[in-house]
Amino acid sequence: MSKLLDPKVLMAIKELSLSAKMTIDGFMSGINKSTIKGGGLEFSQYRSYQPGDDLRSLDWKMFARSDRYYIRESEVETNIGVRILIDASASMNHSDGDFTKIQYAKYLGASLAYLANLQGDAIGLYVFQNSGIFSMTPKQDFQHLARLFYQLESINPDGEFTKPIHYKELFAGTQKRELLIFVTDLYQTNDEIIHLLDTLNTLRHEVVVFHVVSRNELDLDFKGYTTFEDLETGETIQIDQAKARTEYKTKLANYLEETRVKMLDRRIFYRTICTDEPLDQALRDFLKQRSKLRI
Known part of the structure; x- marks a missing residue:
């Protein structure tokens, strides 16, 4: 899969939905939902009874066979809202x-949206550009995902980043805690x-922030x-x-460290990601953050 995760290979595949499917199907082979242990319908495992456990969870058939008390645990899905936030200001046209x-x-x-949809989560999209914010309310169905891919493909960076005066309109009325992935x-x-x-x-x-940088930015190498x-x-x-x-x-290293500290102070998961870097590490970081989320 490393070849498919190479940015040059992925971007040769013009259709975002196909690229995302190929990336995630290979990377997440055999993993297709997000779960936590608890009461549910699909059996997961047995564990020994501990004082304070709900007696209704005792498995009496196991007690009859072993003369010991066991709790029957199942898997329950943790469907959440995942919002993909994309910076579409003109600086994102840097090549x-x-x-x-x-x-x-x-x-x-697109890859993260496909992965979240595969896990059963509702997916939304926000695009920040000039004085406006394009938004798609999170939903969990394939047609919505297809529309999200179309909107991603249609993004054409221009102007400056959206002004703060518009931020208050972002999540009005949202009561449920969500996972926000900002690129x-x-x-x-x-x-x-x-x-x-x-x-x-x-x-x-x-909040997860992927800070996108390019290799020529990091090395100040613009070929003459x-x-x-x-x-x-x-x-x-x-x-x-x-x-x-x-x-x-030196100044760039100081800036990146200062940015990392600012994110840490805000308890935001942050990492820089270079445009020549395969996507698998970004996906691993997403899964690491996703596994910590408990609604």
Whole structure:
């Protein structure tokens, strides 16, 4: 499966739904639902009786055979709302080689949506761009997933990130705790993305942030370019890459560490993910976070 999880291979498959299916079917072979142990209909295992256990859970047939008390445990599904949040500001058009940050974000979002749907969770989509927020209310059915794939494919990054004044409309009336997966390059001018994350935290949602970066950003290697343009403001600057590289990398490392600490302080699961990085690690991180969630 490592070949299918290679971004270059995935992005050669133009149809997001097919790419997501191939990725998840291979990565999650044999795993098709999210469960916790408890009372339910599908048998999971026996365990020894402990003082305080519900006597109605005792298995009397096991007692007759073994003369010992056992509790019969079953699996119950933990269906939740999973919202995929995509940063569609112009900076996501940044490219490295054959593809852009937004392309990587689309394939990552599609794979995570397919996985969550496979586990029986309701899937929603939010796209942040300029002064608006495109939204799809979470639902759990295949037709809804197909519409989500279509909307992901239609994303065309432009302008700046959505202004904080619009955030209050995001989750009005939502009472249930949800899992929010935010794919962004964290390019911001006035901490508007941090403001968004603070808003989500006040609603007590579980938040996962995938910070998308490119290899040429990390290494300051733009193959001879000396003039750089801000994709959102249009401002330009000239840089001697060879002279600036050491100081740039130091400042970038400090910025990434400061960002990590900010997320940690907010109890947000955070990791950087490079656009040349196979998707399997991002998927593993999602599953790790998913296993911690208890509604």
